[in-house]
Amino acid sequence: xxxxxxxxxxxxxxxxxxxxxxxxxxxxxxxxxxxxxxxxxxxxxxxxxxxxxxxxxxxxxxxxxxxxxxxxxxxxxxxxxxxxxxxxxxxxxxxxxxxxxxxxxxxxxxxxxxxxxxxxxxxxxxxxxxxxxxxxxxxxxxxxxxxxxxxxxxxxxxxxxxxxxxxxxxxxxxxxxxxxxxxxxxxxxxxxxxxxxxxxxxxxxxxxxxxxxxxxxxxxxxxxxxxxxxxxxxxxxxxxxxxxxxxxxxxxxxxxxxxxxxxxxxxxxxxxxxxxxxxxxxxxxxxxxxxxxxxxxxxxxxxxxxxxxxxxxxxxxxxxxxxxxxxxxxxxxxxxxxxxxxxxxxxxxxxxxxxxxxxxxxxxxxxxxxxxxxxxxxxxxxxxxxxxxxxxxxxxxxxxxxxxxxxxxxxxxxxxxxxxxxxxxxxxxxxxxxxxxx
Numbered sequence: 001x002x003x004x005x006x007x008x009x010x011x012x013x014x015x016x017x018x019x020x021x022x023x024x025x026x027x028x029x030x031x032x033x034x035x036x037x038x039x040x041x042x043x044x045x046x047x048x049x050x051x052x053x054x055x056x057x058x059x060x061x062x063x064x065x066x067x068x069x070x071x072x073x074x075x076x077x078x079x080x081x082x083x084x085x086x087x088x089x090x091x092x093x094x095x096x097x098x099x100x101x102x103x104x105x106x107x108x109x110x111x112x113x114x115x116x117x118x119x120x121x122x123x124x125x126x127x128x129x130x131x132x133x134x135x136x137x138x139x140x141x142x143x144x145x146x147x148x149x150x151x152x153x154x155x156x157x158x159x160x161x162x163x164x165x166x167x168x169x170x171x172x173x174x175x176x177x178x179x180x181x182x183x184x185x186x187x188x189x190x191x192x193x194x195x196x197x198x199x200x201x202x203x204x205x206x207x208x209x210x211x212x213x214x215x216x217x218x219x220x221x222x223x224x225x226x227x228x229x230x231x232x233x234x235x236x237x238x239x240x241x242x243x244x245x246x247x248x249x250x251x252x253x254x255x256x257x258x259x260x261x262x263x264x265x266x267x268x269x270x271x272x273x274x275x276x277x278x279x280x281x282x283x284x285x286x287x288x289x290x291x292x293x294x295x296x297x298x299x300x301x302x303x304x305x306x307x308x309x310x311x312x313x314x315x316x317x318x319x320x321x322x323x324x325x326x327x328x329x330x331x332x333x334x335x336x337x338x339x340x341x342x343x344x345x346x347x348x349x350x351x352x353x354x355x356x357x358x359x360x361x362x363x364x365x366x367x368x369x370x371x372x373x374x375x376x377x378x379x380x381x382x383x384x385x386x387x388x389x390x391x392x393x394x395x396x397x398x399x400x401x402x403x404x405x406x407x408x409x410x411x412x413x414x415x416x417x418x419x420x421x422x423x424x425x426x427x428x429x430x431x432x433x434x435x436x437x438x
Contacts, residue, residue, distance in 0.1 A: 026052040030098065032062060033109040035183075037195045050099075050110050060101070060110065068108070070101070073268060086319055087268050091256075095162050104319040107197070158182050158341050164199065164227060164256050168234045171203075177230065178202040182249075182338050186258070186325050194320060196258030198334055199227055200249035202342070203234055206241050213346045213371045214245035216339060220353030220377075222331075225255035247347075249338055251358075253326040260321060266312050273311070284311045332361040336369050349373040357381065397421075 032048035047063040056072025058080065070080035070088055078090035082103070091100040098111040163179035171177040179201050186194040202214075215237065219226045226233065226248040237246045250257035272280040287307035295303050313323060335358070339347045348371050351359030356375040363373055379385055401418045404410040411417075 029113045031111045031113060032060065033111065035107045035109070037103075037105050037107065039192070048110065050112075060108065068101075073271065079268075081268055081271070085268075085272070087265050087315075091164065097162070104321075105194075158200075161199075163201065163230055165230050168231050171234060176204050177234070178204065179227075182334075182341055184252075184334055184337055186252075186322055188330065188333055194322065196252050196325075196334075198249055198252060198258065198338060199256035200247060200338055200342075201227060201230060203237060203241055203246040203248075205243065205245045207243055211244040212344070213348055214247050214339075214344055215240045216247045216335060216347040216349055218335065218349060218351040218355030218358045219248075219251065219254075220355050221254065222251065222328075222354045223254055224354070225250050227256045244348075247338070247342070249335070251331045252334055258326075260316060260323075260326065262312070262316070265315055265319075266308070269308070269312055269315060272315075280311060280315065283314060284308070287311060328358055328361050329365075331358050332365050335362055336366045339369060345369070346371045350376065352376045354379060354385070357385075 028050050030048050030050045032046050034044045034046065036042040049059075049061045051059045051061070053059065058068075058070040058072070060068040060070075069083040071082075073079040073081060078092075080088040080090065080101075082088050086104050089102045091102060094100060094109065094111070096112075098109065101108045101110065158180045160174070160178065160180045163173050163177060167173050167177045173179070179199065182198040182200060183195050184198060185191045186196045205211075205214075217226060217237075227250045230248075233248065234241070240246050252258040253260045269280065269284075272278045273284045275281055284307055287310045288303050291303035291306045291310075292300060316323060346369055349359045349362060351357070351374070353376075356378040357380075359373055359375060360381055363370060401421060404414055404417050414420075
């Protein structure tokens with residue numbers, strides 16, 4: 001029996017006995033706000049029951065009869081497999097108000113029903129409703145509090161959320177530090193296709209009459225996360241906040257934006273690759289054999305690692321991710337769409353490391369939206385950063401040896417440094433130092 005059939009059988013068994021099992025678990029009434037990642041703007045609010053069972057099992061039972069059965073993967077908190085063997089990732093951005101579960105095709109915001117929030121507060125958004133006539137954001141309405149609608153752009157809309165991580169002690173979440181989510185197409189050539197949620201933060205200016213063009217910060221990596229460090233970032237941009245807003249956002253595929261769920265996917269792969277009846281086990285063996293055929297005999301570990309990543313990418317594709325859309329061109333468009341959605345006509349860019357590469361792309365594609373650009377630790381467009389890393393390390397080492405030989409004190413402390421370094425490398429090539437892992 002395949003793993004997905006096994007999970008489905010367990011889920012069916014639980015459903016067949018109703019919630020007698022759930023009665024022994026932590027069960028709460030909730031409102032589930034479901035956002036489609038396939039159909040733009042489609043959402044639904046449904047009363048639901050949330051249960052945390054033993055052995056890391058979570059169930060979400062909707063009042064319309066639909067249910068979700070999630071089995072914890074165990075190795076990483078917040079990582080699950082559902083009854084279809086899809087990877088699901090839990091986010092705690094709602095704090096004490098609830099939890100968010102990210103499925104491949106939808107996001108489910110589970111809001112606990114408390115004394116101050118009832119099912120009657122749920123809102124169903126109809127096609128005739130527009131952002132200009134919507135009096136309250138459906139997510140906030142479902143949780144019992146409302147916000148004024150945010151400025152809209154033609155491609156997307158923004159939704160305010162509690163900040164995913166703790167803000168700095170001197171900041172007020174929702175007032176001086178504002179967090180939100182911008183929904184954009186995963187593939188801009190298919191605006192009605194799969195969606196990506198870009199999480200952003202605005203550090204509001206401390207001026208009573210701030211400048212109209214904010215500072216938009218582009219983080220490095222690619223794959224970094226500015227949102228993760230909200231508790232320390234304000235101090236870095238204190239001078240800029242005296243005159244204008246400062247905006248951070250996690251680029252698509254990063255920690256809080258359109259997370260590709262690489263870590264939970266690979267954790268799931270650990271489970272699937274060990275299942276003798278899993279098709280992923282067969283793919284893993286097939287790719288390992290292919291990679292091994294093109295490598296040296298003593299590089300079997302490399303073949304397994306390459307196969308691991310290859311099968312991981314195949315698993316992500318099977319969940320609907322278009323990996324070709326996680327690139328600099330779309331990051332540039334996301335940045336400008338974010339500025340437009342928040343009502344800013346022009347921005348000042350500050351790029352760091354890979355962020356400078358992204359800033360150069362924005363300068364080329366969207367110059368009309370820029371007032372100024374600062375490049376910090378610049379990576380020119382023609383540089384292949386990761387391919388050049390080994391060469392860069394070699395150049396740095398050679399320069400260090402040359403400088404030491406020219407310096408009297410250094411040369412006296414480390415005589416014949418070049419010859420000794422070459423001899424050491426030859427020795428290590430013949431007899432590498434073994435590194436043992438517990």
